Amino acid sequence: MPNLIEIKNLEKSFGKNQVLKNINEVVEKGQVICVIGPSGSGKSTFLRCLNVLEKPTKGQVIFENQDLTNISETALNKLRERMGMVFQSFNLFPNMNVLNNIKLAPLKVKMISEIETTKKAHELLEQVGLADKAEQFPANLSGGQQQRVAIARALAMNPEVMLFDEPTSALDPEMVGEVLKVMKDLAESGMTMIVVTHEMGFAKEVANQVWFMDEGFIQEKGSPNEFFVNPKTKRAKEFLSKVL
Numbered sequence: 340m341p342n343l344i345e346i347k348n349l350e351k352s353f354g355k356n357q358v359l360k361n362i363n364e365v366v367e368k369g370q371v372i373c374v375i376g377p378s379g380s381g382k383s384t385f386l387r388c389l390n391v392l393e394k395p396t397k398g399q400v401i402f403e404n405q406d407l408t409n410i411s412e413t414a415l416n417k418l419r420e421r422m423g424m425v426f427q428s429f430n431l432f433p434n435m436n437v438l439n440n441i442k443l444a445p446l447k448v449k450m451i452s453e454i455e456t457t458k459k460a461h462e463l464l465e466q467v468g469l470a471d472k473a474e475q476f477p478a479n480l481s482g483g484q485q486q487r488v489a490i491a492r493a494l495a496m497n498p499e500v501m502l503f504d505e506p507t508s509a510l511d512p513e514m515v516g517e518v519l520k521v522m523k524d525l526a527e528s529g530m531t532m533i534v535v536t537h538e539m540g541f542a543k544e545v546a547n548q549v550w551f552m553d554e555g556f557i558q559e560k561g562s563p564n565e566f567f568v569n570p571k572t573k574r575a576k577e578f579l580s581k582v583l
């Protein structure tokens with residue numbers, strides 16, 4: 340499979356706190372990568388460096404043959420449209436109904452006509468199981484439903500890759516499953532996904548690679564079978580003994 344993202348010598352510091360330390364990795368098209376690891380190990384910072392929401396202190400992120408750390412703001416924004424992102428908090432616009440939340444970004448960049456945008460938004464709502472909620476406002480939806488709208492909104496830009504930053508961490512337990520189901524379906528449809536998660540069940544079942552991050556490095560990576568059944572490093576073993 341072709342490389343979609345190349346991460347070269349990536350480092351990130353906040354003041355004296357070096358959070359990411361010389362990360363070199365490749366994301367191939369169609370991969371579903373779950374990034375797991377202890378709290379504070381740098382997982383979210385790593386994900387945010389991939390679309391340069393956090394500017395790396397050093398190194399390169401190559402996406403579509405361009406180094407995102409070294410291009411104009413306009414070029415970066417254009418490429419960011421190709422990287423959908425879903426956060427822990429859903430960040431929907433409260434004063435817009437669900438349909439308009441989904442249509443907003445594609446209409447802004449004039450990607451396709453209003454009619455086509457509306458059609459696509461309805462299709463996406465169908466895909467995330469919310470076909471009947473188009474006219475609702477976010478406040479009338481549950482957290483799980485809002486997060487599914489946020490996923491549909493990210494998909495509306497036809498991204499090449501989807502980045503998920505702990506998408507179920509802010510949800511009540513009974514709503515986690517419905518969001519993970521939508522993500523699983525998306526993975527099965529062939530979408531390239533990088534998912535920072537504490538949901539080990541999801542990582543086991545859906546990921547084709549698990550990246551174990553600890554102290555700012557990807558310390559270990561492998562298929563879920565390799566990693567969960569036979570972790571190699573002491574730190575991974577310790578981590579798994581606490582979370583499984």
Ligand SMILES: Nc1ncnc2c1ncn2[C@@H]1O[C@H](COP(=O)(O)OP(=O)(O)OP(=O)(O)O)[C@@H](O)[C@H]1O
Pocket residue numbers: 353356358376377378379380381382383384385
């Ligand atoms: N904007 C920031 N300014 C300063 N320090 C930050 C900032 N963002 C993250 N950090 C620090 O970077 C380190 C890694 O944080 P990060 O959120 O990436 O970890 P994480 O592995 O995602 O943790 P968790 O699983 O708890 O979400 C922490 O020490 C955190 O305090």
